Amino acid sequence: MNQFQATRTIDSARLLEGLNPPQAEAVTQTEGATLVLAGAGSGKTRVLVHRIAWLMETQGVSPYGILAVTFTNKAAGEMRGRIASLLDVDVRGLWVGTFHGIAHRLLRQHWQEANLPQDFQIIDSDDQKRIIKRLLKDQQIDATSLTPASLQGYINARKDEGLRPANIDPGSDPIAARLRELYDAYEAICRRGGLVDFAELLLRSNELWLQQPQVLSHYRERFRHLLVDEFQDTNTLQYAWLRNLAGDRATLFVVGDDDQAIYGWRGARVENILRFDKDFAPVTTVRLEQNYRSTNTILSAANALISHNAERLGKNLWSDQGDGDPIALYAAYNEVEEARYVVEAIERWMAAGNRRDQAAILYRSNAQSRAFEEALMQRRIPYRVYGGTRFFERAEIKDALAYLRLTANPADDASFERVVNLPTRGIGARTVENLRAHARARQLSLHDAALDQLASGELSGRAANAVRGFLELLDTMRRQTADHLLPDRIERTIQLSGLTDHYAKEPHEKGQARIENLQELITAGSYFTPEEEVEGSLGELNAFLAHAALEAGEEQGDAWDDCVQLMTLHSAKGLEFDLVFLCGLEEGLFPHQRSVEEPGRLQEERRLAYVGMTRARQFLYLCYAESRRLHGDVIYGTPSRFVAEVPAEHIQEVRPRAGNGLETTRRPSGSRPTGGRSDNRTAKPRSPVPQQVEGGLFVGQRVQHEKFGEGVVLGVEGDGARQRIQVNFAAAGAKWLMAAYANLRPI
Numbered sequence: 001m002n003q004f005q006a007t008r009t010i011d012s013a014r015l016l017e018g019l020n021p022p023q024a025e026a027v028t029q030t031e032g033a034t035l036v037l038a039g040a041g042s043g044k045t046r047v048l049v050h051r052i053a054w055l056m057e058t059q060g061v062s063p064y065g066i067l068a069v070t071f072t073n074k075a076a077g078e079m080r081g082r083i084a085s086l087l088d089v090d091v092r093g094l095w096v097g098t099f100h101g102i103a104h105r106l107l108r109q110h111w112q113e114a115n116l117p118q119d120f121q122i123i124d125s126d127d128q129k130r131i132i133k134r135l136l137k138d139q140q141i142d143a144t145s146l147t148p149a150s151l152q153g154y155i156n157a158r159k160d161e162g163l164r165p166a167n168i169d170p171g172s173d174p175i176a177a178r179l180r181e182l183y184d185a186y187e188a189i190c191r192r193g194g195l196v197d198f199a200e201l202l203l204r205s206n207e208l209w210l211q212q213p214q215v216l217s218h219y220r221e222r223f224r225h226l227l228v229d230e231f232q233d234t235n236t237l238q239y240a241w242l243r244n245l246a247g248d249r250a251t252l253f254v255v256g257d258d259d260q261a262i263y264g265w266r267g268a269r270v271e272n273i274l275r276f277d278k279d280f281a282p283v284t285t286v287r288l289e290q291n292y293r294s295t296n297t298i299l300s301a302a303n304a305l306i307s308h309n310a311e312r313l314g315k316n317l318w319s320d321q322g323d324g325d326p327i328a329l330y331a332a333y334n335e336v337e338e339a340r341y342v343v344e345a346i347e348r349w350m351a352a353g354n355r356r357d358q359a360a361i362l363y364r365s366n367a368q369s370r371a372f373e374e375a376l377m378q379r380r381i382p383y384r385v386y387g388g389t390r391f392f393e394r395a396e397i398k399d400a401l402a403y404l405r406l407t408a409n410p411a412d413d414a415s416f417e418r419v420v421n422l423p424t425r426g427i428g429a430r431t432v433e434n435l436r437a438h439a440r441a442r443q444l445s446l447h448d449a450a451l452d453q454l455a456s457g458e459l460s461g462r463a464a465n466a467v468r469g470f471l472e473l474l475d476t477m478r479r480q481t482a483d484h485l486l487p488d489r490i491e492r493t494i495q496l497s498g499l500t501d502h503y504a505k506e507p508h509e510k511g512q513a514r515i516e517n518l519q520e521l522i523t524a525g526s527y528f529t530p531e532e533e534v535e536g537s538l539g540e541l542n543a544f545l546a547h548a549a550l551e552a553g554e555e556q557g558d559a560w561d562d563c564v565q566l567m568t569l570h571s572a573k574g575l576e577f578d579l580v581f582l583c584g585l586e587e588g589l590f591p592h593q594r595s596v597e598e599p600g601r602l603q604e605e606r607r608l609a610y611v612g613m614t615r616a617r618q619f620l621y622l623c624y625a626e627s628r629r630l631h632g633d634v635i636y637g638t639p640s641r642f643v644a645e646v647p648a649e650h651i652q653e654v655r656p657r658a659g660n661g662l663e664t665t666r667r668p669s670g671s672r673p674t675g676g677r678s679d680n681r682t683a684k685p686r687s688p689v690p691q692q693v694e695g696g697l698f699v700g701q702r703v704q705h706e707k708f709g710e711g712v713v714l715g716v717e718g719d720g721a722r723q724r725i726q727v728n729f730a731a732a733g734a735k736w737l738m739a740a741y742a743n744l745r746p747i
């Protein structure tokens with residue numbers, strides 16, 4: 001054996017360390033396709049990561065030849081990190097990302113073949129809805145006959161099935177024909193503005209495979225190894241895309257769990273697991289049965305729950321983590337008391353020396369986060385809400401991005417409409433309405449329609465001045481920012497836009513929070529590093545705008561250090577925590593009302609409960625409230641059927657304790673007020689204790705800021721790149737700034 005072989009053997013052994021025999025078998029498959037079909041916490045994601053490392057380390061596969069699909073960008077980042085730490089190699093050539101992210105990369109590189117403008121813009125679902133709303137209004141369709149949301153759902157579902165308007169046969173159904181027409185009109189708008197929505201990313205890149213054989217054969221040649229995590233949640237188009245890319249040469253490696261299929265409502269098809277066997281034969285199916293995550297109690301409870309589903313591939317899961325504590329079941333009076341109970345339990349747990357970020361509060365619907373946020377804020381416990389309104393989805397951020405987009409692409413009608421009169425500059429609804437009609441009639445963008453109207457004198461008087469002012473502003477922005485680095489470019493654009501002054505007029509805290517967010521956008525720009533391929537074809541600003549749009553569509557965001565984690569059950573997929581609270585277990589809320597009548601959807605809800613329970617490593621709490629204020633109504637619920645489906649032997653009911661503000665005897669439901677709430681909804685982590693500021697500053701220190709002048713450091717929160725620092729400026733008052741960007745000079 002030569003030295004080279006010896007090294008390889010050792011590395012192979014090291015890579016297989018910490019894997020059980022079936023896991024190792026999966027990792028080292030060399031023949032045909034592999035399907036790892038296994039329950040929660042059995043190491044599927046771990047196997048996938050080790051497989052990539054194993055391919056590179058022992059099979060001589062170049063990172064360049066591997067493409068791995070994950071559920072979120074965050075998961076992709078973690079996967080890269082784990083591979084890099086396993087191998088200590090450069091993983092830059094490796095393509096790891098979501099289907100959307102990967103499709104985006106492809107389209108950036110092949111914009112011409114994909115028939116897109118080079119600087120096409122990605123729109124998130126919020127932008128898409130605006131466009132659709134406008135379209136319906138233009139066509140004088142009133143919302144009672146067709147809502148923007150249902151047309152949006154229709155269009156996205158068709159795209160997810162791979163269908164263009166031309167592929168849809170409405171037969172003699174006038175409604176189907178109308179929907180098809182609207183889909184067509186929507187496409188025309190996107191084409192004119194160079195806009196690409198999420199579903200379009202994938203549809204376009206699949207069409208790229210089908211219509212550009214040379215591109216397809218290039219990637220078939222390149223990606224000999226395709227790996228997919230959370231395979232049970234792929235939709236028809238994603239499956240077709242994979243199949244096209246794989247051809248008959250690539251080796252596929254997919255991992256999934258039919259019991260965790262939770263995106264059927266969005267077009268995911270768990271049947272893809274069954275098709276896989278036929279479409280990619282020969283397939284080796286590996287089953288993993290040992291769960292490494294949870295205690296036996298949690299696992300048995302979850303297994304019992306999911307056994308109530310009829311259509312399952314079936315599996316046995318066991319754990320050798322011991323029985324652990326029973327699952328706690330808590331019946332609260334209402335959502336306020338539920339939150340109080342949960343937060344007190346977290347406090348006790350933290351007092352025992354545990355990390356906050358190992359505690360997660362999970363719920364069915366975003367609106368439930370509010371009561372928890374309030375309770376956490378009262379106790380000054382830092383927390384982080386995943387999903388909900390993400391940074392890049394906040395109104396003020398989208399306003400600033402709209403200006404940035406217009407500097408990159410004046411034809412972006414959605415952005416034009418968003419800010420044409422924001423801040424107010426005297427461009428009224430009538431003027432915009434006329435512009436729109438003009439644009440429609442001449443097939444122009446709104447921007448060009450405005451130029452046209454000004455040139456022809458069709459616009460006059462005050463309206464003309466206002467529109468001219470807006471166009472000049474865009475022009476100035478473009479000229480004054482073009483040669484600057486991204487953060488300067490963002491800062492300058494925000495300054496010129498007048499957004500800061502506009503928000504300063506809002507009631508104090510709200511406006512201040514918005515202005516802070518705008519500053520954070522500048523910071524986001526300063527930390528942004530685009531993927532090489534994307535930047536190459538785009539330039540920094542457009543790459544950043546694409547990143548912002550893609551991020552806005554994510555289910556999970558960056559983790560903030562040491563904060564209690566709040567998220568919907570959907571967002572919790574793939575994650576794990578020591579302590580988990582599954583809240584709002586009430587009929588009508590979870591399972592969701594809409595699913596109760598339909599067996600298929602009810603089963604999907606049950607899988608969601610299974611996903612939730614199996615996130616817990618050591619402690620699991622199930623909570624429900626006897627009454628709940630949600631969306632403005634008070635609902636009196638009964639406990640979810642899912643609670644009854646967990647065997648009683650695993651459950652310990654928690655009684656409200658005396659002396660802690662809770663009551664031992666119950667009043668009849670309904671006689672108790674539901675407790676007030678304020679409107680303060682900030683989702684930022686709030687650190688109770690000021691810490692050391694990075695860069696040698698300390699609380700109480702006098703500092704100098706370029707714009708705000710002299711001030712004193714009042715406090716700090718967070719650390720690293722996200723550290724924020726509060727300074728009381730003599731002239732400008734107290735402000736929160738991003739420490740990394742504030743450029744504070746000690747004096």
Ligand code: ATP
Nearest residue numbers: 018019020039040041042043044045046292293574
């Ligand atoms: P999910 O279905 O929730 O996505 P999964 O099957 O992908 O779960 P992983 O997240 O890969 O499971 O693994 C669950 C936990 O068990 C992780 O903390 C992982 O590091 C650990 N684990 C997996 N396999 C082993 C092993 N052989 N030895 C020790 N720990 C393991």
Ligand code: MG
Nearest residue numbers: 044045046574
């Ligand atoms: Mg996983």
